[in-house]
Each structure stands twice: as structure tokens, then as C-alpha cells.
Amino acid sequence: MNSDLVTLARHSIALQKENPEASGDFTLLMASIQLGCKFVASNVRKAGLANLTGLAGCKNITGDDQKKLDLIADDVFVNSLKSSGKVSVLVSEEREEAIIIEGEQSGNYAVVFDPLDGSSNIDCGVSIGTIFGIYRSDRPSYSNKDVLRPGREMVAAGYALYGSSTQLVVSYGKGVHCYTLDPSLGEFILTQENIVIPERATIYSVNEGNSSLWDKQTCAFVLSRKSPLKGRKPYSLRYIGSMVADIHRTLLYGGVFLYPRDSKNPAGKLRLLYECFPMAFLIEAAGGRATDGKDNILDIIPTSIHQRSPICIGSRLDVSELATLYMEMDQI
Numbered sequence: 289m290n291s292d293l294v295t296l297a298r299h300s301i302a303l304q305k306e307n308p309e310a311s312g313d314f315t316l317l318m319a320s321i322q323l324g325c326k327f328v329a330s331n332v333r334k335a336g337l338a339n340l341t342g343l344a345g346c347k348n349i350t351g352d353d354q355k356k357l358d359l360i361a362d363d364v365f366v367n368s369l370k371s372s373g374k375v376s377v378l379v380s381e382e383r384e385e386a387i388i389i390e391g392e393q394s395g396n397y398a399v400v401f402d403p404l405d406g407s408s409n410i411d412c413g414v415s416i417g418t419i420f421g422i423y424r425s426d427r428p429s430y431s432n433k434d435v436l437r438p439g440r441e442m443v444a445a446g447y448a449l450y451g452s453s454t455q456l457v458v459s460y461g462k463g464v465h466c467y468t469l470d471p472s473l474g475e476f477i478l479t480q481e482n483i484v485i486p487e488r489a490t491i492y493s494v495n496e497g498n499s500s501l502w503d504k505q506t507c508a509f510v511l512s513r514k515s516p517l518k519g520r521k522p523y524s525l526r527y528i529g530s531m532v533a534d535i536h537r538t539l540l541y542g543g544v545f546l547y548p549r550d551s552k553n554p555a556g557k558l559r560l561l562y563e564c565f566p567m568a569f570l571i572e573a574a575g576g577r578a579t580d581g582k583d584n585i586l587d588i589i590p591t592s593i594h595q596r597s598p599i600c601i602g603s604r605l606d607v608s609e610l611a612t613l614y615m616e617m618d619q620i
């Protein structure tokens with residue numbers, strides 16, 4: 289056994305020592321996120337046994353069929369975050385309106401989250417996850433405005449991956465760290481510190497079944513990965529269909545993940561606040577890049593909490609090549 293076990297709590301406290309204003313509130317907030325992830329991980333593990341697979345029989349605000357586990361995960365995170373006493377605004381993929389917490393239970397943070405990402409993979413046991421982003425919100429009156437801010441203003445972001453092990457990947461602004469749940473201890477233990485994404489890698493990840501609906505820039509980009517200029521290796525296609533799992537692979541192995549706009553989804557499919565922003569925050573902190581084709585994802589100012597955005601995210605050089613195509617081909 290590793291004799292120097294560093295838990296997530298110990299690690300985040302050590303990193304905050306550099307910040308003289310740290311009060312311990314953030315550590316308590318992270319404890320409530322960890323608790324939510326452990327609870328959801330345990331439900332995911334027994335989903336087939338405890339009749340937790342399948343549809344709940346309703347749709348969420350963006351029109352997706354809600355699964356039983358979507359609703360359980362949403363409930364778990366809302367309760368855990370509320371009872372931390374550190375949050376004033378909560379935005380969940382599964383709720384039409386933001387939850388505003390005032391009075392004694394309220395705190396100085398706003399949290400946006402996708403309680404269960406990759407729901408279409410639940411019933412076949414493929415990796416799924418949770419995504420979250422955290423803003424500070426020290427205003428006297430709390431409202432949606434606390435989260436309608438660029439992703440760059442987040443103070444931390446991360447995701448949990450419920451795969452062959454449960455991993456929590458977090459950035460507190462500088463660096464990206466991975467913690468793995470030790471089921472015997474019930475603790476997230478630091479397993480990778482300061483992850484750096486390769487600046488290029490020969491993997492592309494996209495739902496290519498939509499290619500007949502793509503714009504010319506995306507078509508040209510994907511073709512250039514599959515049939516590169518002489519002397520360069522063709523890229524491999526990897527697509528799981530759970531953003532968390534596809535981004536986790538991209539973070540560790542490099543390459544590029546795209547969910548472009550298409551003629552069916554002109555604004556893209558993935559949600560800006562609780563899917564694109566947290567992932568862009570992490571990938572940038574690891575040295576990568578994220579764009580909607582025109583702007584850096586983290587610079588977009590959202591106007592509504594469930595807003596969608598196209599996204600191309602991953603290795604810096606690969607993403608830059610798509611951004612260049614958008615610039616050049618828009619002028620043709």
C-alpha cells in the first residue's frame with residue numbers, strides 16, 4: 289500500500305495555503321461534491337441490481353428523456369450542496385430554473401452541474417460521469433446573474449468519471465489533478481498531479497453519424513484528420529458518447545473532441561454552463577484549448593442557464609487548426 293496517501297481534502301488545503309484569504313469554506317464545499325460523487329458512484333455500481341436503469345418517464349428542459357439515475361443524481365447533488373451551507377445558487381441540467389438559496393443556509397459560491405453525463409450509456413454499463421463548475425458569488429442578492437458569467441471567472445471545475453474505477457478530476461485554477469476513490473477507505477486519493485495534455489495527438493472524437501449535417505469547416509477538419517497530407521499519420525476515431533469519458537481520454541492521451549453545430553442543432557448540442565465551461569476550464573489548465581469555432585469557450589458570456597454551444601476541445605495544436613479553418617473558410 290502507498291504509505292503517503294494524500295486525500296483530496298489534504299491536497300486542496302495544501303494548495304490553498306498559498307491564498308491568505310482562504311477560510312475553509314471551499315474545502316467544505318468540495319467535501320459536499322465528493323459526498324455526492326461517492327453516493328452516485330455507489331448507485332451506478334448497483335444500477336442493474338436495484339432497478340435503477342431505464343427511463344423516469346419525463347423530459348428535462350432541453351427535451352432529453354430523463355433516466356431514473358439522472359433524477360437520483362440530481363437529488364443527491366442538490367441535497368448535498370444545499371446542506372453544505374456554502375452555496376447561494378445552484379444550476380442543474382435537470383431543473384428548468386436555478387435554485388436560489390437565501391438566509392442561513394446560503395454561502396459564497398454558485399455551482400453549475402450536470403448530475404449525470406452520458407445518460408444514454410447508463411443501461412449498457414459504459415462509463416458515465418458528473419460535471420461541475422464553481423463560481424464565487426459574494427453579492428448581497430443572489431440571482432441567475434451569479435452564473436451568467438464567462439467560464440473564465442470560475443474558481444474551480446471538475447468531473448467525476450464512473451468507470452472501471454471512480455475518478456475525480458479537478459482544477460482549482462492552476463493545474464489539473466486526478467483523485468481515485470479507494471472503495472475500502474471511502475476516500476478520494478491523489479493519483480495524478482498537474483496533468484498536462486499533449487499538444488498534439490492522433491485521435492479525433494466526434495459523432496460522425498451527423499456528418500451530412502455539418503458545416504464545411506467541420507467537414508474539412510475531419511477529412512484532414514482522416515486523410516492527412518503525405519507523410520502524416522491518419523488519426524484514429526474514438527467516440528464513447530459520454531462527454532466525461534471522451535474528455536478524460538482526451539486529457540490523458542491528447543487529440544480533439546468535437547460536438548459541432550449542425551443543421552439539426554444550429555446552436556450545437558452540449559450545454560455551455562455545465563458541460564462546455566467546466567471542461568474548457570480543465571483542458572486550458574492542462575495546457576489545451578477549447579473554441580466554439582470563433583471564440584475561446586471560456587470567454588463566451590452566457591445569456592441563459594441552459595444555453596448550448598458548439599465545442600472543439602483538446603490538444604492545443606489540433607484545436608488551433610480548426611479555429612484557423614473557421615477564420616479562413618469564412619472569408620471564402
Ligand SMILES: O=P(O)(O)OC[C@H]1O[C@](O)(COP(=O)(O)O)[C@@H](O)[C@@H]1O
Nearest residue numbers: 402404405406407408495529530531
Ligand atoms: O449521442 P450524441 O448525439 O453523440 O451525444 C453525446 C453527447 O451527449 C451527452 O450524452 C449529453 O449529456 P447528458 O447525458 O448529460 O444529456 C454527452 O455526454 C455526449 O458527449
Ligand SMILES: [Mg+2]
Nearest residue numbers: 402405406563
Ligand atoms: Mg451531459
Ligand SMILES: [Mg+2]
Nearest residue numbers: 381402404405
Ligand atoms: Mg446529464
